[in-house]
Amino acid sequence: MNSETRQRLRLEIVGLVQGVGFRPFVYRLAVDCGLSGWVANGSAGVCVEVEGESTDLRRFQLRLPLAKPALAQIESVACTPIPLQRDCSFRVRASETGTAAVPVLPPDLAPCDDCLREMSNPGNRRFKYPFINCTQCGPRFSIVERLPYDRDHTAMKHFPLCAACKSEYDDPADRRFHAEPIACPECGPQLKLQDSSGNTLAAGDQALQLAALALSDGQIVALKGVGGFQLLVDAGNTIAVKQLRTRKRRPQKPFALMYPDLTQLKKDCVTSVQEEACLIASQRPILLLKAKPGAGTRISSAVSPANPNLGVMLPSAPLHHLLLESIQRPLVATSGNLSGEPICIDNDEVVHRLGQIADLFLVHDREILRPLDDSVVRVMDGQTVLLRRARGYAPLPLPLPEASCSNRALLALGADLKNCVATSLGNTAYLSPHIGDLQDHRTLQQFEHAVADLIHLHNEAPTTLLCDRHPGYESSRWARKQWADMRGETPRKPLEVRPHIEVQHHIAHLFSCMAEHQFRGAALGICWDGTGLGEDGSLRGSDCLYWNGRGAVTRIGSLREFPLPGGEQAIREPRRTLAGLLYECLGERAFSCNILMKLFTVSELSVIRTMLERGINSPRCSSVGRMFDAVAVILGLVDSVSFEGQAAMAVEFAAGEFGTDAHYHFNIDDTTQATCSLDWAPIIMSLLEDMDRGISSACRAAAFHNTLAQMALATALRANVRDVFLSGGVFQNKRLVERTAELLRLNGFQVYSHRQVPPNDGGIALGQLYYARCMDDCLMVSEEGSALCV
Incomplete structure (x- = not known):
């Protein structure tokens, strides 16, 4: 081997490259190219060191973006020549920490076709296992505790791997190589069915079958989904649907439906090719579709009163697939809460919060670390438009145009309806999932948790708070209180921020749309x-x-x-x-x-x-x-x-x-x-x-x-x-x-x-961020805390 043509390169890869099978891909690509070195998760993304002949290194670099996993998104690759180390193999090593950039956290993804095939195969050890996953699917954002994205930093740390799962996890040729939520019936989360007093009635597959029977009998079942509890009821049973409305205190607002498969869904809804692609995508949102005239024979009119549309989705978790496979009919699947409250995520509080609504509770012992509602989508003007940005889409970041103020850490608090909070670091905006309406005290607590979560995950406290001008908004009151605390008017100082900036509501609307299109001109x-x-x-x-x-x-x-x-x-x-x-x-x-x-x-x-x-x-x-x-x-x-x-x-x-x-x-x-x-x-x-x-x-x-x-x-x-x-x-x-x-x-x-962001108030936080950045570029914000208003 000619030592003069041998090189070693360090690649810092930023983007959606954690939790999507990227390290196994890099491992296989490096081995195929005959390179030595290593790959690891870092706080900024994925770090790679590769060593070999210069022609093999070029081949590796060319194939990296072209052959990457389907779910991966590469934003940037920084390549630096480094001294040779003469290692003789390529390996996946422990995660690096301490880098300054912020990684892209992966969203929660619906089960892939490979996992569904295994789950339906009686000869597979994960047959009918409701928590099956691999590097291409499964829980991600809802179970991440901190970065980098490793099993020990997720809710799965409480489930030590059995020998069979450990073998898959360690095998570079396996589909579950370093799949952090990997689990099986032997070592993973378990299912159980409880009554409204919290008593366990059944476990495992028996729990699921009893829940299916209860739904068929017109009962209401609270199911612990990916991002929180959902309330389920037979969509064709008018008495049951009306009972759910009464108990949930939701007299008229439409309920969403979950169908077993696309074939059954198309019997009730008019779909286009674009809409079908949205339905089967790994995000699995609720999609608003026009109901067919005959839909009323299978779907109760109480599901969507005086509404020609249906909000429909396909199963977003293995548990959904198994349940709907048993029932073989559409179910109402609405968020597990009383009207106006945030979605319930905790086994310990579900009976207290939903005990007056649900008859039975299908729960499991995998903790949900952050709540995620179902995303809502509608195709308008030939484009897929997010009306609620949550599971499947959050927390994917949005790029912003370069600005001279890019080093300033901004925290935008949004509005009070359909609240979402956001932060910007560099030329990237990070949005929380949909939080809800801040009039409810539990939702306000969730708002505060979302703020803390953004700061914790990105490891950078904001220097400036952005809020709406409305003095009665809870989000604006919260911003003013933080600013007052900082000035010493009260002893508590939870955020070390300087000014708070008030952005008029419609200016934020305009700039949210401009930000989405990375527009800077008049x-x-x-x-x-x-x-x-x-x-x-x-x-x-x-x-x-x-x-x-x-x-x-x-x-x-x-x-x-x-x-x-x-x-x-x-x-x-x-x-x-x-x-x-x-x-x-x-x-x-x-x-x-x-x-x-x-x-x-x-x-x-x-x-x-x-x-x-x-x-x-x-x-x-x-x-x-x-x-x-x-x-x-x-x-x-x-x-x-x-x-x-x-x-x-x-x-x-x-x-x-x-x-x-x-x-x-x-x-x-x-x-x-x-x-x-x-x-x-x-x-x-x-x-x-x-x-x-x-x-x-x-x-x-x-x-x-x-x-x-x-x-x-x-x-x-x-x-x-x-x-x-x-x-x-x-x-x-x-x-x-x-x-x-x-x-x-x-x-x-x-x-x-x-x-990519809702036209409603769910986009306000992004608009607040972008307005402040644009004004920084044009005017430079005063350090005295004065409000930038129009």
């Missing part, structure tokens, strides 16, 4: 949602924002404002919102309108009148979301609602696939030079006139959607900015997104909408 943001606090303290919900790319955001348009009699109560009772709109249009004459006299009793209408005339508890807003609420009332779809977005969904569903280009007239008031006001009054009056004329609700709902799209186009034409970003919860509406994008594109605009 942009127009059409941000429509329920409510977000404006710079003047008003309730906004329809801002059109211009970012000049140089440090300034300007509001250039919005809806005409209107009052909400009762404030929060108007959100729960959309009829109140309609009363506010009509009063804004007609003044006293509103109270003689037939529709209001039908919706309210004489005494109720008198109270509403007093509130509006005197301005009592009637905050003014400019919300497209509240407009949807009022239109739902005009169309006769709702009077009151029990969950967020219910009225807006009803309007979308009423439009269905009604084909029309018709839209209502609206006015544009540009008497104020800085901004224009989109006057909705002609729309409301036309909707009422069409109601009196007997025009169908489908026609009116479709025309309303078209009108909103025309409003977006009119605003964009006035702004004359080519790049337009659509964000905010209203753009979860498939018809609205597609119609608006189509109109804008036909008029020469480049349209951007959400894909």
Whole structure:
């Protein structure tokens, strides 16, 4: 061997390279190329040292990105020549620690085809074992305690490997070589069935079969899934589904369904090739699909009341596969919690929290270290859009454009609804999974745990907190308290942070969409949602924002404002919102309108009148979301609602696939030079006139959607900015997104909408991060803790 051509290289590989079979792949590739050296997990990713002839080293480097495991994602490879060591073999060695970069934690993945085949093979030692996994599938993020990703750093450390599993774990040629969650019936987690008093009724396969029988008999079973407990019930049993609604305190919000396989799912749902690919992907999200007309023969109408869509998924864990294989029918599979609470993950608390809901509990002894709800996805405008980013997608990072402030550690606290927190290190954003709504004290605790988790896993405390401007948000109060603690106003100092920065809600929406597309130039943001606090303290919900790319955001348009009699109560009772709109249009004459006299009793209408005339508890807003609420009332779809977005969904569903280009007239008031006001009054009056004329609700709902799209186009034409970003919860509406994008594109605009982060408030934390980074680049944030606001 020619020593002059022999070299040794050290490769630092960053990306999704832990928990996806990357080290076994590197081992086999190095051996195939005739190289010596080693591979190990590091705190930054995977470290490799390879030694051999220069031609063999080049072959190794060329094949590395091309032949990598399907789930692996390589972000960067730093290669450094180092002195020869003359070792004669290649090995996998113990993990390295102490490196500064942050690794990509792997998400939890559905069982692969190889594991499913083994699980169904009576001759295999893992036959019917509900915790089967390998390097290509199984639990990851939900069981990681700390980095690097090794078995001793996961919930599996409590399960010593048996001889057979140890042999597989140590064999480079085996599919389970260094598969950290590896387990079998001999040495791994075990299943048991408990009653609502916590008594064990059965174990192993008998527990599963008894649970299947209970579901067939109409009972409610709480199953411990990958990221938390799920409540299961036979989807075709109306009595059982209604009982679950009553016990869970969820009267109308749709339930998700889990099907045994794609064949059965397609009997009930209309699917495209793109949607089928999403369903069978390793993330296994809940996908919103249109129900077929015959779905009602197998699925109870109580599953998704007054809703033409079904939220469906395929099994995401081996336990699901085994249970559904026994039952061979779709199940309701909803999160294990009371409405408004976070998902339950702990065996010790499940009976206490879910004992009044579930009849039986199918549990196991593998600990869940962090809760993960099911992700929710919808295909809109030809793209797969995440509406809830959780299991299967979190905690994959999102790249950000390079910025001069990349060394500053930012922690963004998001909003109070659909909360998600995020941090940025270097040019990468790390988002927590979906947390939930912070009004519940348990969810607020989960929020605090998620913050601590981000800091712990990435080993870097934030220097700056980012929060929403709304003073009543729990997340904003928490930020202010941390800042007060740091200044010594209270003795506790949990985070060593300097300033806290308040970012206006719709600015965060705009920048979340910009961040997702790694966009840096001038942009127009059409941000429509329920409510977000404006710079003047008003309730906004329809801002059109211009970012000049140089440090300034300007509001250039919005809806005409209107009052909400009762404030929060108007959100729960959309009829109140309609009363506010009509009063804004007609003044006293509103109270003689037939529709209001039908919706309210004489005494109720008198109270509403007093509130509006005197301005009592009637905050003014400019919300497209509240407009949807009022239109739902005009169309006769709702009077009151029990969950967020219910009225807006009803309007979308009423439009269905009604084909029309018709839209209502609206006015544009540009008497104020800085901004224009989109006057909705002609729309409301036309909707009422069409109601009196007997025009169908489908026609009116479709025309309303078209009108909103025309409003977006009119605003964009006035702004004359080519790049337009659509964000905010209203753009979860498939018809609205597609119609608006189509109109804008036909008029020469480049349209951007959400894909990887939700358009709703689940994307706010990312927007807060990106806004602060962009402002740092343009203005440099003051070290005095002053708020960056618009």
